[in-house]
Amino acid sequence: MFALFFAHYKRFTQQSPNSFVKFESFNCKRAAPETKTPASMDPDETELVRTSFAKVAPIKAATAAIFYDRLFQVAPELRGTFPTDVTQQGAKLMAAIGFVVAGLDRLESIIPQVHELGCRHVDYAVRDAHYDIVGDTLIWTLEKVLGAAFTPETRKAWIEAYGMVAEAMIAAPKMRAA
């Protein structure tokens, strides 16, 4: 109940496009210790993620719309946790993905923001199991949008990158609350 209230409270207080980087979650504020930076991405995989995301960037609004359509189709129970209109949310998601993609070769510089994002997701009542659903949906969407350009190697690289980010997001609030 509190988590739901908080998700709605945040929806009204966190409208800045830079919120991905700036907003500090209650879950993060509560705790302190440093969290561990995950191992670096393989440079070839980083390149595959980057070149494929560069193809998505010009059509990111449409890509986000496809993503949320698919997400609410495979997991209708998640619909209520998002605003009715997911246009803004889609832009924030794509900006966050862009931020991570740009920083894959210098993880230590982006991981604090990824941790903050993970802590904020606790406020949104997101559970660990949701990360697999979102990850599968992201991969499905990229395949749909990129077609043949989404080669098996590219898919593997995205799975690797998403897994790393999801792991860091899931771990952060737990480590800080410990």
Ligand code: HEM
């Ligand atoms: C790598 C994984 C993910 C990324 C990069 C991501 C990114 C974002 C971003 C950038 C926001 C905007 C608000 C903020 O910055 O705090 C957001 C909000 C949100 N995300 Fe995620 N997210 C991820 C995973 C998930 C998962 C697994 C769920 C589970 C369903 C989820 C559900 C939500 C919800 C409910 C909101 C708040 C919407 C609102 O109230 O406006 N996200 N996410």
